[in-house]
Amino acid sequence: MATFPENFLWGGAIAANQAEGAWNEDGKGPSIADVVRGGIASGQHDATIDPLRYYASHEAIDFYHRYKEDVALFAEMGFQCFRTSIAWSRIFPRGDEQEPNEAGLAFYDALFDELLNYGIEPVITLSHYETPLALYEEYGGWKNRALIDFFTRYCETVFRRYQHKVKYWMTFNELNNMNRMPFATGAVEAGASAQDIYQANHHQFVANALANKLCHEIIPQAKIGCMLSLSTAYPATCNPDDIFATYQLRRRSLFYADVMMRGHYPAYAQRLFRENHIHLTMHPGDIELLAQYPSDYLGFSYYRSVLHKAGAQLRVDTGGAMGEDNPYLEKTAWGWPVDPVGLRLVCNELSDRYEKPLFIVENGYGGEDIADEHGEFNDEARIAYGRSHIQEMAEAVADGCDIMGYTWWGPIDIVSAGTGEMKKRYGFIYVDKDNEGNGTLARRKKRSFAWYQQVIASNGETL
Numbered sequence: 001m002a003t004f005p006e007n008f009l010w011g012g013a014i015a016a017n018q019a020e021g022a023w024n025e026d027g028k029g030p031s032i033a034d035v036v037r038g039g040i041a042s043g044q045h046d047a048t049i050d051p052l053r054y055y056a057s058h059e060a061i062d063f064y065h066r067y068k069e070d071v072a073l074f075a076e077m078g079f080q081c082f083r084t085s086i087a088w089s090r091i092f093p094r095g096d097e098q099e100p101n102e103a104g105l106a107f108y109d110a111l112f113d114e115l116l117n118y119g120i121e122p123v124i125t126l127s128h129y130e131t132p133l134a135l136y137e138e139y140g141g142w143k144n145r146a147l148i149d150f151f152t153r154y155c156e157t158v159f160r161r162y163q164h165k166v167k168y169w170m171t172f173n174e175l176n177n178m179n180r181m182p183f184a185t186g187a188v189e190a191g192a193s194a195q196d197i198y199q200a201n202h203h204q205f206v207a208n209a210l211a212n213k214l215c216h217e218i219i220p221q222a223k224i225g226c227m228l229s230l231s232t233a234y235p236a237t238c239n240p241d242d243i244f245a246t247y248q249l250r251r252r253s254l255f256y257a258d259v260m261m262r263g264h265y266p267a268y269a270q271r272l273f274r275e276n277h278i279h280l281t282m283h284p285g286d287i288e289l290l291a292q293y294p295s296d297y298l299g300f301s302y303y304r305s306v307l308h309k310a311g312a313q314l315r316v317d318t319g320g321a322m323g324e325d326n327p328y329l330e331k332t333a334w335g336w337p338v339d340p341v342g343l344r345l346v347c348n349e350l351s352d353r354y355e356k357p358l359f360i361v362e363n364g365y366g367g368e369d370i371a372d373e374h375g376e377f378n379d380e381a382r383i384a385y386g387r388s389h390i391q392e393m394a395e396a397v398a399d400g401c402d403i404m405g406y407t408w409w410g411p412i413d414i415v416s417a418g419t420g421e422m423k424k425r426y427g428f429i430y431v432d433k434d435n436e437g438n439g440t441l442a443r444r445k446k447r448s449f450a451w452y453q454q455v456i457a458s459n460g461e462t463l
């Protein structure tokens with residue numbers, strides 16, 4: 001088996017809105033994640049916050065108050081890095097203020113210090129489906145160019161504040177979900193026109209470039225990447241129509257990396273824009289910014305693959321489109337095909353296309369964990385998923401892919417982005433809470449805890 005490089009970063013990944021809770025404490029403003037029925041990915045938002053309703057993000061797993069206990073468990077597993085997001089609305093409660101909220105900044109100081117005390121590098125997402133709500137309600141989200149200034153002010157604030165603590169950053173989580181999930185990804189209403197969506201994207205691309213610029217100016221030793229959902233798609237048959245349709249589907253996803261990694265709109269975008277009547281409004285200097293400040297690395301999530309047919313209606317879920325049944329692959333209880341070879345394929349595809357480092361910042365197995373008669377969680381299926389994917393990642397390294405690290409999605413059970421459920425669990429650590437919000441929130445190790453510990457201790461040799 002191939003060996004991972006010595007400086008390879010092993011760890012886990014979560015997002016603020018799916019874990020922290022404390023949604024209105026210490027001056028935090030509401031974010032778009034705090035007003036959704038079900039998961040943030042659904043985009044089914046309530047116009048007002050109803051205090052009698054249960055909202056998954058409001059308490060989540062109470063990471064805000066329990067992070068010390070959780071970080072100690074991550075350290076026990078041997079984490080070398082930990083990816084989470086900063087909740088933008090803790091720092092700028094409405095998003096458009098001039099001055100940040102000190103209590104919000106202090107929380108992340110404490111969290112990062114805790115991680116660093118154990119030698120765990122924070123890997124920080126600046127925007128993970130949690131735009132401040134006021135920026136949606138009063139500005140229309142990323143459709144509005146004003147958000148570029150608000151976002152860069154927020155970025156500059158956190159780069160300055162955490163410049164000695166955080167070396168790894170990424171801008172927007174899964175930006176290529178804008179078409180399927182515009183509310184979560186860009187604070188743009190569900191059902192928005194292609195014109196609005198691509199205009200919002202353009203603003204996000206400019207904001208991404210400006211964030212890269214600021215990050216390098218303020219923290220010269222830092223690396224800042226973009227982040228996309230890159231679970232892959234295969235043609236359902238060898239019919240050339242299916243093959244080309246699948247190529248186009250993949251391109252629609254890679255479009256985002258094409259712009260942010262290469263620094264310009266790809267040639268194929270012209271036809272996409274023409275046929276969808278998209279006319280982007282750009283300011284002088286935008287194109288130069290994109291070219292001057294591309295991403296340092298490509299962070300991505302990989303969960304599964306799908307089969308695609310020309311003309312098929314795409315049913316979508318958080319990890320990407322859901323396609324035809326693949327007879328060669330098993331599925332999880334949530335219908336996600338398990339495809340470790342697909343991960344090797346994607347790593348190779350992205351390395352060939354961009355020739356820059358990759359960071360696998362989400363990969364994991366969502367399942368329902370039920371305790372056995374001894375009260376233990378024998379999550380063999382999760383271990384099998386992790387083992388097979390890490391094996392294929394090792395093959396990708398041997399193939400020549402430059403992979404910076406691997407962060408398992410949801411090393412502790414958190415709220416699902418797709419459904420708002422607790423029942424869909426990814427963790428090596430169980431959290432006692434059910435879909436209705438009942439439970440003690442106590443943390444318990446599952447069997448996979450010791451498995452991942454040994455994976456890290458052996459730098460991926462013992463699987």
Ligand code: BGP
Pocket residue numbers: 015018173174229301318319362366409415416417418419424
């Ligand atoms: C990604 C998101 C995460 C996450 C994960 C799993 O799309 O970046 O926020 O939750 O998918 O999806 P789910 O929670 O729906 O199982």
